[in-house]
Amino acid sequence: MRSYTADYVIVGAGTAGCVLANRLTEDPNIKVILVEAGERDRHPFIHVPAGFVRLLDHPTVTWRYHTQADAETSGRAILFPRGRGLGGSSAINGLLYVRPFAEDIDSWEQSGANGWNFGNCLPFYRRSETWTEGSSPQRGTHGPIQVSRVENPPEICGAVVQAAQKAGLQFVDDPNSDTRGPSIWYYQQTRDGRRRSSAARGYLRPAMGRSNLTVVTGLQVSRLEMNGTHVSGINGTTSADIPVQIRATREVILSAGVIGTPRLLEMSGIGDKDVLDNAGIKTRIALPGVGNNLQDHYVVRLGYRVRGAGTANERSHGLALAREMMRYVVSGTGVLTYSAAIVGGFAQTRLATRPDVQFVIAPGSFVAGRIGVLESEPGVSCGVWQMRPQSRGHVHLTSSEITAAPTIAPSYLSTELDRNTMVEGLKIGRRIFAQPEVARYIVDETVPGRQAETDEALLQYVRDNGSTVYHAVGTCRMGDDAMSVVDSEMRVRGTTGLRIVDGSVMPSITSTNTNATVLMLAERAADMIRLPMAEHAASTYSKESV
Template sequence: MKTYAADYVIVGAGTAGCVLANRLSEDPDVKVILIEAGERDRHPYIHVPAGFVRLLDHPTVTWRYRTEANAQTSNREILFPRGRGLGGSSAINGLLYVRPFAEDIDSWEAAGARGWNFADCLPYYSRSETWTEGSGPQRGTNGPIQVSRVKNPPEICGAVVAAARQAGLEFLDDPNSTTRGPSVWYYQQTRDGRRRSSAARGYLRPAMARSNLIVLTGLQVTKLEMNDTHVTGVCATTAGGELATIRAQREVISCAGVIGTPKLLEISGIGDRDVLDNAGIQTRVALPGVGANLQDHYVVRLGFRVRGAGTANERSHGLALAREMMRYVVSGTGVLTYSAAIVGGFAQTLHANRPDVQFVIAPGSFAAGRIGVLENEPGISCGVWQMRPESRGHVHIRSKDVAASPTIAPSYLTSELDRNTMVEGLRIGRKIFSQPEIARFIVDETVPGRAVESDEALLQYVRENGSTVYHAVGTCRMGEDPMSVVDSELRVRGMTGLRIVDASVMPTITSTNTNATVLMLAERAAQIIRSPQAAGFANQRSTETV
């Protein structure tokens, strides 16, 4: 058995783990160990922006999760991608950088997460980024993550923007530095030139030369080591079965994500008694909120056949793809630099008093409207999701087996509001694509098709074809009530020596994409952990020599 020791032991090298590894190891007197179950981020598709579509169910760089079948989504098991390896989901996501609405973060404080309001969090959004297009009061210019505009978007994308303006949406030059109402804009990418700017590339790689930071890959954490209610370290195992103990002089910080963190707590005997009893695990700390409150954005796509405009479809096959590959190598431009979408928008349905639907519009279309294989003929797609769903699900272990996937039940569409909003969101998308500026390119609607017109038929399409947008949050939420798992300083309730820093602590989902907010959260957590006030929490440790 191998034994390691450090001041801070970080479990999970995803977005938050990479941020913390960098920031905590800035102090040369502090030793940090970062543990990752996956491997180094060497797969070439990770670094090519458009490569993300080939990674969503990859056998080594994802966990290959599926959701539990649900009657509201036609009893399908839905692919639920989570990154595995350095960078975590920031290494496989669609590169879209969108900050939330101020009201999203303000609602956290209103619900009991003291000090977590947008004004106090804004500096940490800025600190995490280098906005490559200039400076502004809300944008960062010296952060580890490079954020860029899409260069030279295809002509048809400009037509979509013009059509959205005809449909009543305001054009925003920078959606990340302004108050946002119903609007249309171009997505910004976490991209550094031709390469993805993941948390591993931006935060971890520059820090790995530090002698006080150790990065252990290929090591699966199997449980937390505890002395009563104080966490002293973790146990782990390699793929070959070799055991390791990693001890924490100050704290263990779980950054294992919205699935991995509640799983780790429950495997260690921390969680809801009924869940633990059913899994055959003795309860050590009763926290009924562990694994509850799962929230996610559920997306469904409109697809259109087009003419008179180039799209990614015909540029992604045969000789055209070979030319695009050469273009990417020579100039770092072209279709291989595209992310999950190029044009975005916020729309407001009749069910809300502010924007409640987001669009992801890409100059390409997928078979059956589901992200994956691009069609051969020219096409364009418009993804629609509800920004603040009411539906709540859960993540819970099934057994003691650490290798077994937990039950993932997002409970999509269980709220009537969610169902109604998705249907109206599709109608707004159709309205945009019927405007003169874009209609001149449209041959036909391929999915769901013009014949799918009634609310009932549209809802059935939503049920049968929707999927995750990879924005799951909330399974170890922050707050002060009995169902919260961590307090406002991200300390696990009723315990010492253990914090959680990842998307699982978000009380409610942000209206928009979540990666920018995880970066912010981890930046702020690093400052909290390094503050003098944190010393008291860290010093309440076991008398065991570590």
């Protein structure tokens, strides 16, 4: 067995883990070991923005999870991508940078997460980013993550923006700083020139030369090392089946994500006793909220065949793709710099008093309307998701075997409001694409198709074709009640020496894309961890080559 020691051991080199590794090691007296089950972010598709569509079910850079089949989604086991490797899901996501509505964060404080309101969090959103168009009270210019506009969007994107305005949405120049009601706007990307600006690239790479940071890849953590209720380290196994023990003199910090973090807690005997008994795991600390409160955005797409407009479809096959590849290599422009969408929007259905659906509109269309394989003929797509779903699911182990995947049950569409909101969102999307500014390009609606005219038919399409938007959160929620897993400083209840810093601590899902908020969470957590450090003498540490 190999044994190592550090002040802080971080489990998971995803978005939050990379932030923490950078910020904590800014103090040269603090020794950190960052542990990742995957490998280094060497795959070329990670760094090419459009490459994300080829990574969503990749055998080495994702965990290849699927949800539990559910009748509400037509009995399908839905692909549930989670990044595996340096950068985590920030290395495979759609690069869309959208902050939440202020009231989303304010609701955390109202639900028992003391101090977690938007005013307190805004400085940490700013700290994490370099907005390429300059500083403002809302935007930052010195952060590790590069945020930029989409350059030279295709003509049809401008037509969609005009059509949405005709349909009643207000154009917003910067959705991350302007006041937002029902609106249409262009997405911003976490992109640095031609390359993805992932957490690994922005935060971890600059810190890897520090002598007080050790990064260990290919290490699968099997359980937490505990002395009573105190967590003193981790145990794991390398890809070569060599057992490893790493001791933390201050804290173990779990940043393994919405699936990995509750999984590791349950493997270690921390969780709901009934769940642990079912999996054959002895309960060491009863914490019933572990793995519950799973929330996610569920998306379904309208698809349109178009003519007279350049789209990604015809530029992504054969000689056209070869030309785009050359264009990308020479100038860093073109279709390979596109992210998951170019135009975004917030709309308010008749069921809500504020915007409750978000649009992801792309100059490209996918086979069967599901993101992955682009159609060969020109097309555009309009994805719709409910911003604040009521559905709640869970992530739980059913076996004590380290290789067994947990059950992932998001319970999409389990409430009437969620079902009705998705149908109403599709109707608004159709209304936008019926406006003359964009309708002049449209040949036909390919999915769900004009035959889906009734609410019942639209709902069936939603059940049959929807998927995750990769925004899952909440399985170790922050709060002050019996079902919360961490307190307002992200310390795990009933333990000492253990903290969770990742999207699993969000009490409720933010209305928009979640990566910007995970960056904020980790930045703020780093401050919470570092503030007491001045009171501590420099720790002793024996650094060994791992």
